Amino acid sequence: MTQIEPQNQLTLDLSRKHKIEGSQATARQTAELLRSVISQQRVPYTNQAGALIDAVKAIGEQLIAANPVELAVGNIVRRVLHIIREEDLSLTTAAIGGLNLSAVSDDENDDDRDGDSTLSAAAVAAAARSTLRPPSLQTLLEDTPVSAAVPQTSSSGGDSEGKSKSADKSSRSRKLKHDVIEAVNELIQDIVTCHEQIAEQAVEHIHQNEVILTLGSSRTVLEFLFAAKEKKRSFRVFVAEGAPRYQGHLLAKELVARGLQTTLITDSAVFAMISRVNMVIVGAHAVMANGGVIAPVGMNLVALAAQKHAVPFVVLAGSHKLCPLYPHNPEVLLNELRSPSELLDFGEFSDCMDFGSGSGSPLLHVVNPAFDYVPPKLVSLFITDAGGHNPSYMYRLIADYYSADDLVVQRRATAGN
């Protein structure tokens, strides 16, 4: 643990001081940190997965506590935990499969029954979880029964090697760590390339001569728009500047640099312009399990205006932004209040903000929240790197990425400590 301390500390600092901008960077760094945690973790002879999970949880708890509003951190921690569990499970099932294959190579129903009767509780739990998992489109098309199909898919990663080396326990422990690191690398790769995967879908959504409205700045949106432009679609983009940070200015500059017909508008003009807009495409800070969106402040306004004018409100979100939690009072609990200096010049109003004068409470309060919560009913479509989804489908998507055991990271971790 001591070796990773400096790195850990670094991330904490970054989280606290908002030196990392954007959930993508946060997610990537978190994943990288966890990868190094895993690689440096000494794995005990037995229960390697448990040891890894505990280590990741301990770090994850600190990371989440460092910036509870940055949900991407928690998401990544949970996904790494999920990866560890999955890899462990796949190794176990592979081992079982190997045993079964060597012992009795009957049809698969017998195989499962044998597993149930003879083997460890972990396998039982894994089987139970896999049967709990609802069918996806892919499994629907393959006409194999779900209960039988799942073990195969989940063990796809290490299946071929697992069979041959399953007997060797020391190699198996190395195997687990190795597999986990592989998977985390994949995750990092996913995070890095999520823009491209989302942008690939742009041509399906943006058509000739359309007018697109967006708010603030989001790299995903930028790539999305640009992908459509590259496919020779000509369309116009309205960019609302996104007070108080005015990142829309940056986005507008980028879009213009890439040759898109761009109009920058003030946030107050959103309602005025939306009557001529065909589609609102925005990025998100996080997507909650109920399909609600935590987004830069002002998004609720845009979403309401879009709904008022029946304009589709499309949210682009990489899968690292999917948060398995259900929001409660998100406007307050998942928000953060930024400095008033972004809105007002302290010099002019310093006398009014003084707590010491008069009755002890200042006359002037300045409210500068960083995020808005957009309820799912205002969202028409989510576009993630896994395709387009309805808000009500989000919980299902989340079940693919997270295991139910990890939803609450903190409590488990504190109990462990």
Add this chain to the structure above:
Amino acid sequence: MDARRVSQVVPKVRQVGFVTHSDPNPPPQASRAQSVPIESNSGTPSDSPDFSPVMIPPPRHHSENLSHLRSAAVAVPESSSRRPMWDDRVAVVGSYNPGNSLLGQPVSPNSSEVNSEASTTLGWFGRNSSGKFSAGSSFPGGGFDLTTVKMENFTQLEGKKPEAVPERGGGAAVEVHNEVSSSTAKAKTTKAERRAMQEAQRAAKAATKGKGGGGGVEVNNRESSSNTLKAKTTKAERRETQEAQRAAKAAGKAQGNKPVAAAGGAGPGNILRQPSQNRDDPAVGSTIAGSDRRGGDRPPERERKKDVPPPRMQFDDQGRVNKSKKRAVFNQPEAKNRVELFRHLPQYEHGSQLTDLESKFLELDSMHPAVYKVGVQYLAGDVTGGNARCIAMLRAFQEVINDYSTPPGKTLVRDLTAKISSYVSFLIECRPLSMSMGNAIRFQKSRIAKLPLTLSETEAKAALCNDIDRFINEKIILADKVIVRHAATKVRDGDVLLTYGSSCVVEMILLYAHELGKQFRVVVVDSRPKHEGQALLRRLLAKGLSCTYTHINAVSYIMHEVTRVFLGASSVLSNGTTYSRVGTACVAMVAHAFRVPVLICCEAYKFHERVQLDSICSNELGMLVLVLVR
């Protein structure tokens, strides 16, 4: 019907003012004194005050009145045919009384109340208590032309009061008035009248070439109207004859179209009648009369169309743009990257106009310095806000009128109107007019058009300046006071009031409610590029109000705790939409989403008959630079 009768009394009482006023007056007013009774003779004058000078919701009333007139014109004498019509209107006035009582003020709009009014020697603003009750009705019902009517009644009294009070006791006033009017009506068979009669008969003959009934009406009109011609300006007379003949001809041509002639005949009469009212008491001027006059020689369909506001200039119409550019006082460089969506709106490169305009100051010898100054203020953004801009413009026009002298060979009415029009187009160049200013200009022009030809130049100028004063006082200042009082009743202890930008009415409401000792908190929502809310915030804080400041994007965050939203408006359009500072709709929408009541505070003079579905069809574009630079 009670209400109807009650309010019917009001206009009569108003005339008390005339009578008593003219009585003690020295010679210059002599003609006025005579003209007054004639008004009552003709039947219209006692009613005409029902119209506000602004004629804000005019189209409907106009066309109704006109068509009514025309259809009735066939055989019945005009005055009697008009009566029922007027009664209807009056009834409406009465029906709004409940609205008044909403304000918690007992309404007794009959003579007794008015008399008490008259006997008090309060200043203009001391009068607000009474003025308020009348104007207050505009809130609940929105029958706001009526409110102006009522206000006029009071204001007239005020104007007259100094003389009126010592002269007569209020109770007697009504009767006195009636007597006087009737007697004086009989008394007047002057030379002018005779001459006018002749003309009228001539005109009638011409008219009857084509048809039967209309002619009779004409003669009637003629008689009543020509009475006022006491001081005959021969030119005016000649014009009148011409007009009448033209009208008659038109009538003859359009055979089936009897009403035309009737209207034509009625028109000039109204002109002449108007003057006396104008001078005595400008607010009385019936807008109907005005439109009658103008539309007298036109077929009715066109007349009706005229009430519809002309389509706005579309700036993607290249031909018209070029034409207007030729007329422009200073050149407005067109924006290089025009926004496609706003092609129909003027898009200029801002920044250079001010220097350009300043450099042209000496060349613009036709421009009045006051107007120039206001124009520069608009351009530089020193004067903003519907009310402030409107007042600034009217004050400038006041100076224009004061400094005006009719050039030889021209008439004041035409020349001054043209002058004002040129000034207005200059102001439009500086910054597009607000709806309120459009209304004020319409009012101003109609005042000028209805100036009695009998007036000397100085008198006319005084009357016009007086008109402007009254407009500012009644339609803006007094209206604001009424709004403030009424809106303050909507503020309860513990409220959290949200406002957006900086509306002067809303500010007054907040301050007034604070003065009343109500405990509430204010949320000031602001937005780029103007950050008007900061100025408001500073003023509110200076008065000790507890404020929360935020930007428009955070409005859905703050809306949870808000209990009421107060918004100002630039205009309320006739389809019920509100035209206001950009972002107001966002705030209202979010408030709606959070089930928070939204109150729009708007003076009635800002109402406009245009309709608009969204903010793009017509708008004013600000400086592009402001968006880019923070």
